[in-house]
Amino acid sequence: MRYQSEQSLHLSLAANLARDNPLLQQGVYDHKALKNLFHTLMVLGPAFEFYYLDDQGNILTHSADPSLVKRDKVNLEPLLQLTQNRAQLPIYGDDPRHLSRQKIFSAAPVFNGINLKGYLYVIVAGEKYDSAVASSRQIRQSEYSIAILVFAIVLLFIIMLCLFRYFTNPLRQLIRDMNLVQKEGFNQVELVPNNWQKNSYSEVHQLGFVFQNMIQTINQQFSQLKNIDENRKTLLADLSHDLRTPLSSIQGYIETIAISDKNLTEQQKQTFIGTALRCTKQLKKMIDQIFELAHLDKGDVSMTYEEFNLLELLYDVKAKFELAANEKSISIKVEAKVSGNQIIKNDIGKIERVLSNLIENALRHSSSGGEIILSIETKGTDSFMVKVKDFGTGISDEDIPYIFDARYRGSNATKGNNERGGLGLAICKKLLSLMNEEISVESVLGQGSCFSFNIKSR
Ligand SMILES: Nc1ncnc2c1ncn2[C@@H]1O[C@H](COP(=O)(O)OP(=O)(O)O)[C@@H](O)[C@H]1O
């Protein structure tokens, strides 16, 4: 495209030169004069190369250094095509400075009268032009490459920056989370809201997930500890209050006897001493229970396994409470729905404590003339179901979920209920959980209650 426009622009260059030059116009061939003319023209337009050819295409005169001209003759065919307008531009003619190269040109025939003398042959965009174009193109190209290089470096830098940010982003997030935890402490459950991915390929994500889990676990344990601590404080405050009541009574009676000993009748003294003694027993019982629960809570209670007959144990416990039951005209019955023997290997002391606590409650909540049934029933090959059933006050549905909590005393208050610590069932539950067993209760208010648990032989 460039060559086409270049050639068409200089199409009539040779013709104009030939017309304007008096010598050529007249068809006179003067080697020296032409050489001078070409030289002058070359100085004016270094892009052009001038040749004078004879009618056969032989180069007669030229403007170049003779060593540069490699051809003696130029093919006339392209010249004829151009001068007679027979072909489409660009038309390439032989480049005299190269044995095989072709270039665009302008040409005009020179006539002497009507005889063709030769041709004025002008190579357009000659070697100098080419080298000028080439060097400017080279400069442009190198400028272009530098720009591309700079652009590529900047782009690479930006990409690397983005990649760096992308890869270090989780790490920065983790640091932020850790700082937050450090600042806020562990008592914020929702402290780490990030969704770290457990199965991510990124180690930072895995680390974040572990950290998040760790914080959640610590938080859970923290709030558990807080709850335990609060419960313990409340328990301690309540128990102190419970202990203070009988202690104040004891103090009161003893002070009265001490101060007005002479004014009291013997009978009054006996009554006061009797009441003080009752309060002391009550106090001792409560302190024993507190000790027992605290001991069980410590978690280092060991089991003492020995072989014993479960049915015999039931009879023994019944015997222990016989006197108290007789006082209230309550009968205690033992029932056994067992097959085979009842010898088991377990912690007899702990089972006895559970039974005693349950019978004591049953006695307290049964009215005079009532009945308490202790029963065992075979469950599988090495297991027994033990039940303590009474027909007393029963427990309301609202109370049932809480009766196994320490210090909980139900609304079915019986006489002397306020003198109690509410620890008995909590102790039962703890003792049974040491044996990996659970205690359960069925009760209808006004009809009675039945506490049951399983016992396995080791
Ligand atoms: N056999 C029972 N009949 C009715 N209520 C019972 C019975 N056993 C326990 N309870 C209820 O459960 C509560 C908790 O019992 P417990 O832990 O032994 O404490 P305490 O005997 O010191 O009251 C009792 O206050 C009572 O309301």
Ligand SMILES: [Mg+2]
């Ligand atoms: Mg009790």
